[in-house]
Amino acid sequence: MKYVILIHSNPQPWGHPTGDYLAAYQELPDDVRKRLDAEFEQVMSELQANGELIGGEALGDPAAARLYRWEDGSPLASDGPYSEAKEHLAGFFLIDVENQARAEEVAAKFAGPGETVELRPTMWPGGDDQ
Amino acid sequence: MVQRILADVWRREAPHVLGALLRRYGDLGDCEDAAQEAAEAATSQWPIGGVPDNPRAWLIRVASRRLIDRARADSARARREALDLARRPDDGGVAPGADEVPATEVDDTLRLLFLCCHPALSRPSQVALSLRAVAGLSVEQIAAAYLVPVRTMTQRLSRARTTLRGAGARFAMPPDEELAARVAAVLDVCHLVFTEGYTRTSGETLVDVELAEEAIRLTRQVHVALPDHDEVTGGLALMLLTHARLPARTDSAGDLVPLAEQDRSRWRRDLIAEGVALLEQILPRGHVGRYQIQAAIAAVHAEASTYQATDWMQISVLYDMLSRVAPAPSVTLNHAVAVAMAHGATVGLALLDPLLTDPAMRRHHRVYAVRAHLLELNGDVEAAAEHYRRAAQLTTSLPEQRYLNRRLRQLGRRWT
Numbered sequence: 001m002k003y004v005i006l007i008h009s010n011p012q013p014w015g016h017p018t019g020d021y022l023a024a025y026q027e028l029p030d031d032v033r034k035r036l037d038a039e040f041e042q043v044m045s046e047l048q049a050n051g052e053l054i055g056g057e058a059l060g061d062p063a064a065a066r067l068y069r070w071e072d073g074s075p076l077a078s079d080g081p082y083s084e085a086k087e088h089l090a091g092f093f094l095i096d097v098e099n100q101a102r103a104e105e106v107a108a109k110f111a112g113p114g115e116t117v118e119l120r121p122t123m124w125p126g127g128d129d130q
Numbered sequence: 131m132v133q134r135i136l137a138d139v140w141r142r143e144a145p146h147v148l149g150a151l152l153r154r155y156g157d158l159g160d161c162e163d164a165a166q167e168a169a170e171a172a173t174s175q176w177p178i179g180g181v182p183d184n185p186r187a188w189l190i191r192v193a194s195r196r197l198i199d200r201a202r203a204d205s206a207r208a209r210r211e212a213l214d215l216a217r218r219p220d221d222g223g224v225a226p227g228a229d230e231v232p233a234t235e236v237d238d239t240l241r242l243l244f245l246c247c248h249p250a251l252s253r254p255s256q257v258a259l260s261l262r263a264v265a266g267l268s269v270e271q272i273a274a275a276y277l278v279p280v281r282t283m284t285q286r287l288s289r290a291r292t293t294l295r296g297a298g299a300r301f302a303m304p305p306d307e308e309l310a311a312r313v314a315a316v317l318d319v320c321h322l323v324f325t326e327g328y329t330r331t332s333g334e335t336l337v338d339v340e341l342a343e344e345a346i347r348l349t350r351q352v353h354v355a356l357p358d359h360d361e362v363t364g365g366l367a368l369m370l371l372t373h374a375r376l377p378a379r380t381d382s383a384g385d386l387v388p389l390a391e392q393d394r395s396r397w398r399r400d401l402i403a404e405g406v407a408l409l410e411q412i413l414p415r416g417h418v419g420r421y422q423i424q425a426a427i428a429a430v431h432a433e434a435s436t437y438q439a440t441d442w443m444q445i446s447v448l449y450d451m452l453s454r455v456a457p458a459p460s461v462t463l464n465h466a467v468a469v470a471m472a473h474g475a476t477v478g479l480a481l482l483d484p485l486l487t488d489p490a491m492r493r494h495h496r497v498y499a500v501r502a503h504l505l506e507l508n509g510d511v512e513a514a515a516e517h518y519r520r521a522a523q524l525t526t527s528l529p530e531q532r533y534l535n536r537r538l539r540q541l542g543r544r545w546t
Contacts, residue, residue, distance in 0.1 A: 001526070002277075051286030054278055096278050098254055124277070126330035127386045127527035128496075129379045130464060 002054070002096045002122040003103045008087040009115035014061035018090050024114030036112060043109040047095060052106075056093035087116055094122075136176055139185045140169050144266030147189045149238030152301035155197055158245060159291035162263060164200070168193035236355040239264060240316075241301050243352065247315040250297035255290035256319045257326075262287055264351075265344050275341050276326070313356065317365045317421065320349045324369045328376065329527075342373055360412040364422030367412075370405035371428035374398040386529035390437040402432045420456035423448055427464075442471035459491045463500050475507040495524035499534060506541065515541050 011021030019025040025033065047053035065080025081088060093110075097103050100121075107119040144165065151161040168189045182188040246259040261267045261275075273283035304312045327341025349366045356362050378392040387393075406429050412422060427448045434440040449465035462485060470478025482501055485491045502517035515538060522534035 049285065049289055051278075051282045051284070051289055054282050096276075096282065098252060121526040123526050123528045123531070125528050126326075127525075127530035127533075128329055129375065129386060129389050129392070130467075 001099060001103065002094065002124070003107075004120050004122060005056075005093040005095065005107050005110055006089060006118040006120065007091045007110065007115060008118060009090040010087050011090065014063075014090075016058040016091070018115060019112050022112075022114035025112055028113065039109055043106060047106065052095050052097050052102075054094040054096055056091065058091040059089060062088040090115070133173075133177075135181060136169075136172055139181065140172075141266040143186045143189060145239045145242050145264050146186055146235060147193060148263055149242055149301070150186075150190045151193055151197065152242070152245075154194070156300065157291075158259075158263065158294055158299075158301075159288070160197060160200070161193075162291075164193040164196040165189070167196045236351065237303075239351045240355040241303060243316045243319075243348070244304055244312050245294070245299055245301050247312065247319050248294055248297060248299045249311075249315065250293050250299065251290050253319070253322065255286060255293070256315065257322055258283060258286050259290045260319055260348065261323065261344065265348060267344070313352075313359060313362065316352060317349070317362060320345050320352065321365060321369070321421070323348070324372075328372060342369070342376070345369060346373065360415060360417065361419040361421050363408050363412045364419060364425045367405040367408040368421050368425035368428055370401045370408070371425055371432050374401035374405070374432060380529075384529075386527075386533055388533065389431065394435065397432065402429075405429065406432070418451070418455070420452060423452045423455060427452075440471070442468055446472045459485055459488065459494070460496070463496050466504070467500060470504050470507065475504040479504050479508070493524055495521045495526075495530070495534075497521075498524065499530075502534075502537070506537075511541060 007018065009018040009022065011018040012023075013021060015021040019033075019036075028036070044053070062081035063079070065082060067078050067080055067082055068075045069078070070076070095103065095106060097106065103119060103121075107117055111117045147165050147168065148158075148161055151164060152158065155161060171192050172185075172189065176182070242264050243260060246263050247256045251259065258272055258276075261272045262269065267275075269283050269287065270280055273280045276283065303309075324342050324345035327343070327345060330341070346366070346369050349362070349369060353359075353362050353366050374397050375389070375392060377398065378394065378396040379387055381387050405425065409422070409425055409429055413426065418426075427445055430441050430445050430448070446465065446468035449461060449468050453461045453465055462481060466478040466481040468478075469481055479501065482497065482504075485497050491497050498517045498521035502514045502521055505511075505514035505517060518534050518538040518541065522531050522538065525531050525534065
């Protein structure tokens with residue numbers, strides 16, 4: 001089953017890994033931060049070794065986005081960011097795992113203070129006829 | 131043309147070539163690599179020199195040579211193994227002569243499946259390894275079939291081989307006390323491959339292998355190896371009876387057609403006849419497992435001229451049996467549908483109540499889809515609409531989502 005893990009964040013300044021630029025993350029005691037970092041490294045290499053990780057990307061600053069809106073029958077381009085929301089899409093991972101429980105276990109490891117991690121199933125081109 | 135012959139020969143011979151190598155040299159990963167290199171050598175040499183009289187012996191000979199070469203180049207430990215290997219006669223005779231009944235053939239396939247479905251591996255790894263080693267599919271084909279990049283599938287396979295190595299898994303029949311569980315695992319893997327293939331609707335992706343047919347081919351081989359294993363026979367019957375519906379389960383636009391609306395004249399009578407014949411052999415023997423019961427249910431559907439004419443009483447009895455032999459939420463769901471058709475929607479709905487509080491099922495779309503159907507049957511349009519909407523939100527199947535949204539729209543039209 002495929003899922004995307006979406007990292008919604010607002011690092012200041014924009015940068016990756018996002019935790020390095022999030023006050024809430026930087027304020028954590030050293031040992032806690034080290035533990036979180038190690039856990040993340042661990043789950044990433046696990047995903048890789050198991051063949052569960054399909055891919056992922058870190059995204060550029062939302063200010064670097066170009067937006068296209070339909071106006072009078074043609075696309076009209078403008079500069080980002082897309083919204084004034086507190087958090088923006090900062091990166092995503094695509095995973096293929098055995099079940100929902102495993103997906104949730106993985107997604108939880110991506111969570112950190114100061115940002116929101118969203119786990120979404122992908123749609124697949126099949127179905128049951130019962 | 132030679133390419134095509136080569137591909138066919140390879141698919142047929144892969145498990146036997148691997149079996150012969152594994153008997154002499156234990157490591158699955160090394161043997162697979164060597165067999166792959168032999169297949170590549172065949173690709174370049176057969177078009178020029180022609181297909182050898184005994185392709186299997188040729189492939190085994192070439193692969194063995196590669197194994198010896200590699201072992202010689204490897205560590206001292208590996209060197210000892212190579213010497214051991216070289217000391218044995220170079221038996222191209224591992225391949226049977228023309229007059230020999232290939233009794234080891236069926237055993238090879240079965241042993242290889244036992245190895246690939248070793249309990250140390252996760253189900254997806256068992257599936258991938260079986261398709262690679264036993265069905266002889268390329269990594270590219272398996273990756274395409276499971277809609278993942280080749281790199282991901284390669285990682286999965288090499289991780290699986292490492293796990294097997296670590297678990298000390300061997301190319302051998304499991305001990306008697308493990309046999310039942312190991313056969314069950316093999317059968318589950320075959321069924322999983324089948325389901326993956328069968329539930330995929332065509333049109334969205336281009337896959338050059340038919341997973342459902344691969345699964346049937348594998349299960350047939352297990353059936354030949356274990357002809358008296360009733361659950362294996364039942365599993366094969368289930369796949370045949372289900373596969374018979376394939377031509378009717380999608381419409382011309384590639385959208386899913388539910389069982390209730392399928393054009394039954396398009397069902398494959400040959401597969402139905404074969405499945406029913408298998409069932410008639412085993413059902414009288416009495417000890418029925420879940421695959422046999424599911425096959426019996428599929429047979430009752432197959433024999434009904436219309437959805438309405440289905441013997442729902444019999445199907446609800448069979449689901450009742452199934453819910454005792456192999457209880458699962460999906461069984462409860464189908465049981466509820468059958469009971470609703472046999473005894474009325476209210477009775478069916480009552481069966482579903484426990485699932486609503488089951489945390490694992492609370493977010494499962496089928497609970498809501500089935501409830502929506504039964505509520506609609508009961509004339510409770512408002513509640514049905516709410517359930518269709520919830521089911522459409524929760525499903526991850528594109529054709530199912532389109533179907534559920536269509537039902538919702540139709541309901542709305544009648545409602546207003």
